[in-house]
Amino acid sequence: MPVPKAWADINTPLTALVTEENPLVVDHFTSFRSPYCYLAMGRMAELQNTYNVRINIRVVFPIAVKNQQFFQDAPDYRYLHDFLDAIRLGQFHEIPYRFPVPDFVTQEPNTLVVSAIKPETWTLVRCAAAAQEQGRAFQYVQRMMRYCWDGQTDNWMDYIGEALTAAGMDGPAVIDEVMANPDKYQAIIEQNETDLHASGYGGVPNNVFRGEPFWGQDRIDMLLWRLKWNGLTRKWPLVD
């Protein structure tokens, strides 16, 4: 297999001065059903709030939607291990954590067979595509991630409009638009999927910087190390 070009550039750091106007740019690929994506989201926000880095949030569909066989075909320990691992990682990183209620798909707990996808899951994800188009993806996705995962609210589907509005968009109008033009937003998600794979790793969360993938919520520290090596600077908050 050919090595992605970006990996060949790793040894050549950027030299431009990094400022608020000229930040480093990272693509962050994420999925609403991934516990690890939820666990990464707050730390990504912290990164952007602290440093001169712009993080483009790009949502893809859950693996259970893309490949309904995935969890059946994975090693038998995979699902349960990750289920338990995410709970303790939430404790370790001091992030409130509870699996979303309701789930985004209908999955039989013993066989892990995915038999149906909730209709609202399509809306949830396509609204992220609409937010991405308007440059408000981070604002929308971080809010929905919390409605889904932080344990304070059930029925995340009731909060999509609210999250869009809080993210600086016209919530009801975005939902109407997404419902009327699903193909347009589906295409944005598919482009995200293509670019994710082009990075050299197809899993999420995946931070891609200069084409190099940093897969997993446990590679955020390595991403930061790489950003610093490319001249990352801190934001300079003014004293009131």
Added chain:
Amino acid sequence: LTRLAAAAQDQDKGLEFLDKVMRMMWDGQNDNWPDFLIEYMDRAGMDGKSTDADVKANADKYDAILDKNGADQQATGHGGVPNMALRGEPFFAEDRFDLFFDRLNQNGLTKRKEAIAQLPTSSWTSP
């Protein structure tokens, strides 16, 4: 190589064996790791030559140890490596080391008064 590691485990020298042999193979200073196994077992505090002869004569004994390792690994709930298991809880992958260390501390981990003579930190620079 793998059976020698089982022999090291049998001799209660598993960590010492890995410490010497893994680095000899991976740190870039040596090609042709098979040529160095006996020497690095000696450095790990084993009798390299006699261990090698024993492993060649009793392959089944050491394969049984490796099979048992595999079974115990699966029983932790994760079949990948590296995997640390503490009180039956798996800590899979080198990026769970911080979580593993945190759990050790929760369970009352204390520091040694002195470093283990067998595993000096300075050995990272000269094997």
